[in-house]
Amino acid sequence: MTKHATEANFDGLVGPTHNYAGLSFGNVASQANEKRLANPKQAALQGLHKMKSLAALGYRQGVLPPHERPSTDLLRTLGFKGDDAYVIREAARMAPELLSAASSASAMWAANAATVSPSGDTADARVHFTPANLAFNLHRSIEHVTTQRLLGAIFHDERHFAVHPALPGTPVLGDEGAANHTRFCGDYDARGVEFFVYGRRVYGGAAAPVKYPARQTLEASQAIARRHGLSDDAVVYAQQRPDVIDAGVFHNDVIAVGNQQVLFCHAHAFVDQASVYEALREKLARTGVTFEAVEVPDSDVTVADAVGSYLFNSQLLARGDGKQVLIVPQECRENTRVAAYLDRLVESGGPIAEYRVFDLRESMRNGGGPACLRLRVALNEAEIDAVAPGVWMNDALYDTLTAWVERHYRDRLGFDDLADPQLLVEVRTALDELTGLLGIGPVYGFQR
Ligand code: SUG
Numbered sequence: 001m002t003k004h005a006t007e008a009n010f011d012g013l014v015g016p017t018h019n020y021a022g023l024s025f026g027n028v029a030s031q032a033n034e035k036r037l038a039n040p041k042q043a044a045l046q047g048l049h050k051m052k053s054l055a056a057l058g059y060r061q062g063v064l065p066p067h068e069r070p071s072t073d074l075l076r077t078l079g080f081k082g083d084d085a086y087v088i089r090e091a092a093r094m095a096p097e098l099l100s101a102a103s104s105a106s107a108m109w110a111a112n113a114a115t116v117s118p119s120g121d122t123a124d125a126r127v128h129f130t131p132a133n134l135a136f137n138l139h140r141s142i143e144h145v146t147t148q149r150l151l152g153a154i155f156h157d158e159r160h161f162a163v164h165p166a167l168p169g170t171p172v173l174g175d176e177g178a179a180n181h182t183r184f185c186g187d188y189d190a191r192g193v194e195f196f197v198y199g200r201r202v203y204g205g206a207a208a209p210v211k212y213p214a215r216q217t218l219e220a221s222q223a224i225a226r227r228h229g230l231s232d233d234a235v236v237y238a239q240q241r242p243d244v245i246d247a248g249v250f251h252n253d254v255i256a257v258g259n260q261q262v263l264f265c266h267a268h269a270f271v272d273q274a275s276v277y278e279a280l281r282e283k284l285a286r287t288g289v290t291f292e293a294v295e296v297p298d299s300d301v302t303v304a305d306a307v308g309s310y311l312f313n314s315q316l317l318a319r320g321d322g323k324q325v326l327i328v329p330q331e332c333r334e335n336t337r338v339a340a341y342l343d344r345l346v347e348s349g350g351p352i353a354e355y356r357v358f359d360l361r362e363s364m365r366n367g368g369g370p371a372c373l374r375l376r377v378a379l380n381e382a383e384i385d386a387v388a389p390g391v392w393m394n395d396a397l398y399d400t401l402t403a404w405v406e407r408h409y410r411d412r413l414g415f416d417d418l419a420d421p422q423l424l425v426e427v428r429t430a431l432d433e434l435t436g437l438l439g440i441g442p443v444y445g446f447q448r
Helices: 028-032 040-055 072-077 084-094 097-103 145-154 216-226 273-285 303-309 336-347 381-386 395-408 422-438
Strands: 005-014 061-064 116-117 127-131 161-163 181-184 193-198 235-239 256-259 262-266 292-296 315-318 324-329 352-358 374-381
Touching: 005 040, 005 315, 040 061, 040 352, 040 395, 061 145, 072 084, 072 097, 084 097, 084 422, 097 256, 116 181, 116 374, 127 374, 145 161, 161 395, 193 216, 193 273, 216 235, 216 395, 235 273, 256 315, 256 381, 262 315, 273 292, 324 336, 336 352, 374 381
Parallel strands: 005 061, 127 161, 193 235, 262 292, 324 352
Antiparallel strands: 005 374, 116 127, 181 193, 256 262, 315 324
């Protein structure tokens, strides 16, 4: 593996409690699959297969461990008392929806773990991380505590990395992390332009969706840019179109993805889309890079097609030859319009020259595609060396983690299983072993 500046992808390893609880209002897949029986083992293996495949193609790939679930801390905060088994049984009996929230494996969607600003962009030339408060959903609002600890363990060298706490968890500062953040650049260690997309502006007003929530506010995005030390000429803000949020685009990464100089997006992604392109073009030009938008017209792929297939929830990755490869979920092959579009796209001679298809069905049924599963961290050589080495994916780690999943994960999980206190015992046994396998030391509350 070469050690030049690169963009590493850290994928969330699916946790042993992966299930379908219908917890996310406005996320149509989550709502449609509520109470379906899940297969955590298969979900984790599907994710590992993607990680290993991208590592084998030469991309730097890391692993973010799952969180401890069910969270008895949350249940205790909500008033349940007694030992862990009693707390879980009482929650199942009195407030099953709270037990579901406390049990979600939603930390797998690492794109929502944090917003990351690479050292090329920040005032102190360190990589800055702000864990997302995910304040809109109870089940996700508890993630940032463990996320901060995990990022602190993996990116522990403070000469290179700054891991901030999450923003206050209030609706004014709703923050969903990198799912609403894209960075454009030339070389990964050079100055880039960070693109923050918000759904709602609290102060000063702006149109907002009427049916579904806008989870990200402009005020949150601006706070992150400030604390990361980004200069005004390296930042562009854009509002997501409220009508597409109402059509099920609950994060910007359901309708747009970018990498280096390329933005791949639907024609209905942003309010005043032409001005958004112009701002990106102008600011990127100051870094010597020519911005390229690949815009998909509604006549080729509708917003409903995009939401159903997750065409834009793809990973756009640089190939060695200046072209890009798109990593798409297999649902894109199953929608005939999207499949035909993809074939035309790679024939068109544009920047996206190839696509590769992955089966991520278990995650997709909760609204999580290839892009949701990964957190991008652009790193220079010295920073690569400063990352905890045990989290880098390679053939040996793939084999180790596959065997670990096979040993510890169930192959079916429904609500009744969440009520079984034995599940927490299994989760703790698995996670305790995992921190050893990844060499990141004790990070979970039960290990302290
Ligand atoms: O926040 N689904 C997640 C999916 C997150 C996808 N991430 C990105 N687009 N980057 C969410 O809505 C569903 C859980 C359940 O219903 O069981 C859930 O949390």
